Amino acid sequence: MTAGERLDVDHLTGEQYKSVFRRHPAGVAVIAMTHQGRPAGFTATSVISVSAEPPLLAFSLASTSSCAPAVAAADTLTVSLLASHQDDVSARFATSGTDRFAAGGWSTLPTGEPVIDGAHAWIRARILERTPVGGSLLISLLALQAEVHQDATPLVFLDRAYHRLGPASAI
Numbered sequence: 001m002t003a004g005e006r007l008d009v010d011h012l013t014g015e016q017y018k019s020v021f022r023r024h025p026a027g028v029a030v031i032a033m034t035h036q037g038r039p040a041g042f043t044a045t046s047v048i049s050v051s052a053e054p055p056l057l058a059f060s061l062a063s064t065s066s067c068a069p070a071v072a073a074a075d076t077l078t079v080s081l082l083a084s085h086q087d088d089v090s091a092r093f094a095t096s097g098t099d100r101f102a103a104g105g106w107s108t109l110p111t112g113e114p115v116i117d118g119a120h121a122w123i124r125a126r127i128l129e130r131t132p133v134g135g136s137l138l139i140s141l142l143a144l145q146a147e148v149h150q151d152a153t154p155l156v157f158l159d160r161a162y163h164r165l166g167p168a169s170a171i
Contacts, residue, residue, distance in 0.1 A: 022158075022159050022160060023158070023159060024158075025156050025157070025158040025163070026045035026046070026156065026157050026158070027045065027047065027081060027082075027154050027155070027156060027157075028043065028044075028045055028081075028082045028086075028090045028154070028155040028156065028157050028162070029043070029044050029045070029047045029059070029079050029080060029081050029082060030042070030043055030044070030079075030080045030082060030089065030090070030093045030116050030119075031043075031044050031047075031059060031061075031067070031071075031077060031078070031079055032077060032078050032080065032106070032113065032114040032115065032116070033070055033071065033074040033076070033077035033078070033113060033114070034074075034112055034113060034114065035069070035070035035073055035074065036073075038101075039101045039106070039108075039114040040067055040070035041067065041093055041100055041101070041114065042061065042065065042066075042067045042093055042094070042100070043090045043091075043093040043094040044059050044060075044061065044079075045157050046059045046060045046061075047059045047079055047081070050140070054142060055142065055143035056128070056140065056141065056142060056143070057079065057123065057125065057140075057141050057143060058138060058139060058140045058141060059079070059138075059139055059141075060133070060136045060137060060138050060139065061136060061137055061139070062135060062136055062137075063132065063135055063136060063137055064135070066096050066097075068137065071127075071130070071137065071139060072130065074127060075126060075127060076111065076113055076124060076125065076126050076127065076144070077113060077124075077125060077127065077141075078109070078113045078114065078115045078122055078123065078124050078125070079122065079123045079125060079141075080115055080116035080119035080121075080122040081119055081120055081121040081122065081123075081154060082116065082119055082120070082154070082155040083118055083119055083120040083149070083152040083153065083154065083155060084120075084152070084153045084154060084155050084156075084164040084165065085118070085155075085164075086116070086118060086119070086155055087155060087162040089105060089116060089118075090155060090157075090162065101114065105117050105118070109124060109145075111124065111145075118152075119149075119152075120148070120149050120152035120153065120154050121146065121147065121148040121149065121152075122146065122147055123141075123143050123144075123145070123146045124143075124144050124145040124146070125141035125142055125143050125144055126141065126142045126144055127139060127140070127141055128140045128141060128142055153165050153166065
């Protein structure tokens with residue numbers, strides 16, 4: 001379904017739909033790339049693993065996002081999966097109208113993409129497809145390179161708040 005199409009059936013309102021997903025925990029990531037010679041990036045909670053063989057992942061962003069032109073122009077990007085202490089990084093990259101990279105806390109890979117320092121893991125990926133879906137773009141990626149810090153725990157977003165996982169949260 002593209003942004004201009006409508007389903008001819010009863011469906012949830014936007015608020016009803018959001019209320020469902022507010023109660024669904026999500027990992028927090030920063031998607032970053034280089035655009036017109038400068039780093040560009042944003043916070044995402046929509047990153048999903050799609051396939052292990054081949055290693056595919058995906059994320060979505062609003063078609064109207066300020067980073068949509070950067071994603072449209074990029075061949076490769078990074079997905080930094082934020083660590084539990086990086087709620088300030090997530091908030092910074094979720095704020096529009098600011099230089100999200102000005103405060104530092106990031107490095108450039110030898111291949112040129114920015115990656116967030118201290119993330120519990122990062123993936124460098126090649127964009128395979130950009131698919132319009134509703135008012136969003138679904139971006140499919142092939143994982144090219146990754147680094148994982150085994151001693152770090154992920155940052156989780158649930159019901160409009162950040163949460164940290166710890167030993168007590170394991171079942």
